Amino acid sequence: MSLTEQLDRLAAFEPAPYPVVSLYLNTQPNQHGRDSYQTFTRKEFKARQQTYPPNTPERDCLNRDLERITRYLETELQPSAHGVAIFACDAGNLFEAIQFEAPVEDHWLFIGDQPHLYPLARVMSQFPRYAAVLANTHATRILVIAQNAVADTQSIEGVKTRRTSQGGWSQARFQRHIENYHLQHVKDVIDALERIVTRDGIQQIVVAGDPVVLPLLREQMPKHLAEKVVDELNVDLAASSNDDVVKAALESMKKLNERTDREKVEAAVGAYRAGALGVVGPDRTLLALTNGQVDELLITASLAKLGTLKRTPAAAMAVANDAGFAQPAIEPVAAGEAAQADVGTVRLADELVTKAQQTGARVTFIEDASLLEPYGGAAALLRYRI
Structure with missing residues (x-):
């Protein structure tokens, strides 16, 4: 599972x-x-x-x-x-x-x-689940990386070719022959990648390859796969272990998240200001989640920076729609990191995440707490407005 x-x-x-x-x-x-x-x-x-x-x-x-x-x-x-x-x-x-x-x-x-x-x-x-494609013209590894480790590996072997023609072939004919082998290998790689992406629900792909194979990959990759490619890694394929690839891929994903986190927060704030598909603040975000409006929840990665519900109409409506949140069946207690935040804040964080999971909304944790701090640590991009 x-x-x-x-x-x-x-x-x-x-x-x-x-x-x-x-x-x-x-x-x-x-x-x-x-x-x-x-x-x-x-x-x-x-x-x-x-x-x-x-x-x-x-x-x-x-x-x-x-x-x-x-x-x-x-x-x-x-x-x-x-x-x-x-x-x-x-x-x-x-x-x-x-x-x-x-x-x-x-x-x-x-x-x-x-x-x-x-x-x-x-x-x-x-530590999301994503794929890393490590390719040259005759041998490719596809790694499925999850929780900062390699969860699965698939190797695709092609025909290893010579650099120069032997026998009676002209150089041009020999070159076309080699290019056909390379193209077939790339097609085999893309077929394998397609199966892995479908099977594992992969949303992000990183690639690394030599100067010959990378242009072929870009050219042959169908649009729905190409849109999932987030970076091209600079790693020595011959000398790199799986651990080296995981380290390089994780660093790439962190840089990507830093950029996209800011873009997503700006999009939610801009949409809220324009009266469009965005909300900010824990109260409005919780209400939108209870209504099933949220496409993507943006929540601070620092629990201490998550605000509390204010006495607002949005908060009142959200709580009215969820009596269990207002009156928990068991009085909560906490220890460790959870005890460093107000119990009500911990329950609010859980409620936001749980409602997102129940309604099929994506959850993105914003690592730079300052981005969401002016808005109480929570915002959302919406599917529709009411």
């Missing part, structure tokens, strides 16, 4: 009158080579248990969840994982564990009435 499918399934979880545990851990060893997350879980699990009276259904449910999470971390966490997210609610038949190759920035523990999805959506935004 893909990360997107897991996020969709978690977003569909109905708020429960029992504790729902959302745990995010950075499982990378510390500077001494030891895991540090056990200290966090031992301390915080005990502290959170004590927030519920003993011998109550809520406390019993939470105890079972924390025991199951502890067993999972002891027996099923892979040594190669850099992070893990676990969601559990015994009463709601929920137990979902996701191990990441990408790092989780800090430990989070949030207990409420539904899964805490803001950090999971942010990992997806930081």
